[in-house]
Amino acid sequence: MIVILLGSPGSGKGTQAQRLAGKFAFQHLATGDIFRTEIAQKSALGLKAQDYVRAGKLVPDEVVTEMVAARLEVRGKYLLDGFPRNLAQAQSLDEILKRNGSTIDLVFYLTLHPTEAIRRMSSRRICVQCADVYNALSRPPKTDGVCDKCGGKVIQREDDAEATAAKRLMVFNDLTEPLVAYYKAEQVFHSIDAANSPDQVEAALSAVIESARTAR
Ligand code: AMP
Numbered sequence: 001m002i003v004i005l006l007g008s009p010g011s012g013k014g015t016q017a018q019r020l021a022g023k024f025a026f027q028h029l030a031t032g033d034i035f036r037t038e039i040a041q042k043s044a045l046g047l048k049a050q051d052y053v054r055a056g057k058l059v060p061d062e063v064v065t066e067m068v069a070a071r072l073e074v075r076g077k078y079l080l081d082g083f084p085r086n087l088a089q090a091q092s093l094d095e096i097l098k099r100n101g102s103t104i105d106l107v108f109y110l111t112l113h114p115t116e117a118i119r120r121m122s123s124r125r126i127c128v129q130c131a132d133v134y135n136a137l138s139r140p141p142k143t144d145g146v147c148d149k150c151g152g153k154v155i156q157r158e159d160d161a162e163a164t165a166a167k168r169l170m171v172f173n174d175l176t177e178p179l180v181a182y183y184k185a186e187q188v189f190h191s192i193d194a195a196n197s198p199d200q201v202e203a204a205l206s207a208v209i210e211s212a213r214t215a216r
Pocket of ligand 1: 009031032033035052053054056057058059060064081082083084085089159168
């Protein structure tokens with residue numbers, strides 16, 4: 001089963017992906033998390049990606065696509081969070097899936113007003129070790145700066161600073177929004193209101209996944 005989560009930065013894709021992965025045993029493929037880990041490790045991939053990530057720009061398609069293709073080689077249950085991010089990546093994904101005999105089962109679009117997305121990004125905190133997502137206002141870690149799950153350091157993402165967050169929203173509008181039209185015509189497309197609470201959004205997503213599983 002292949003499920004894609006689309007949505008602007010700050011719309012809650014990462015939070016929902018973590019919840020759904022646990023609940024439905026998906027492999028969570030989060031391209032942004034992979035880049036952050038590789039950058040922290042100063043790997044060759046990290047070095048290629050770091051200037052783009054810091055500036056809030058998209059990493060070149062060939063770098064991302066190669067990275068995703070390697071992880072999707074084996075057929076399985078995947079939840080794609082942050083990929084595809086533009087039309088070229090969506091077309092590459094179709095090719096990758098064709099090669100391994102899979103198809104896209106569900107595409108979710110988490111909708112959120114840009115003002116609220118910026119507000120959420122400014123209070124978002126993440127664990128550098130396990131990528132668990134916190135919120136300084138509504139869901140702080142039990143001990144300040146320490147991840148509840150793994151004890152890793154909880155920080156604000158560099159690219160969540162206001163200027164870069166605004167830039168990322170612009171990139172989303174220009175490059176990722178057109179994907180909505182690409183997938184909208186398909187039966188697999190579902191628009192979900194991300195302004196609701198995380199529990200409500202999770203319930204809405206879960207209901208669709210449950211019914212897709214039953215229909216298979
Ligand atoms: P995210 O954690 O999804 O907000 O991604 C953080 C950053 O990683 C983005 O602003 C991009 O610089 C980079 N990135 C993540 N996914 C992709 C992708 N599919 N294509 C290009 N760049 C990406």
